[in-house]
Amino acid sequence: MSTMFYIITTIAVVMVVFTIVLMFSSTLRGKMLSKQVKSMKYMMDESKDDLESISTDMANATKGGIETTTRAIKKGLTEEEDIYCKHCGSKIDHDSTFCKKCGKKQ
Numbered sequence: 836m837s838t839m840f841y842i843i844t845t846i847a848v849v850m851v852v853f854t855i856v857l858m859f860s861s862t863l864r865g866k867m868l869s870k871q872v873k874s875m876k877y878m879m880d881e882s883k884d885d886l887e888s889i890s891t892d893m894a895n896a897t898k899g900g901i902e903t904t905t906r907a908i909k910k911g912l913t914e915e916e917d918i919y920c921k922h923c924g925s926k927i928d929h930d931s932t933f934c935k936k937c938g939k940k941q
């Protein structure tokens with residue numbers, strides 16, 4: 836009879852301890868998680884300015900390239916157009932000031 840009592844008591848104690856450990860660990864996990872979230876948020880806030888400056892630098896760096904490309908495209912497009920003399924109507928070069936045929940200024 837006393838053996839039975841011991842077994843039941845042991846089971847009860849183990850269950851109580853187990854519940855306490857579970858509760859404690861979940862609280863600990865929650866605390867750790869919130870700490871992690873807080874530190875992540877802090878890191879994000881700290882690096883926000885850096886990220887902004889980096890993206891600005893990148894935008895400035897690519898701006899020149901984009902401008903050059905745009906200019907090249909524009910040049911290519913305008914060069915494809917045929918230009919004719921205002922006076923005699925013959926085809927002339929895109930960058931020429933005078934007509935090859937009649938010699939008049941464009």
Ligand SMILES: [Zn+2]
Binds near residue numbers: 924939
């Ligand atoms: Zn001409």
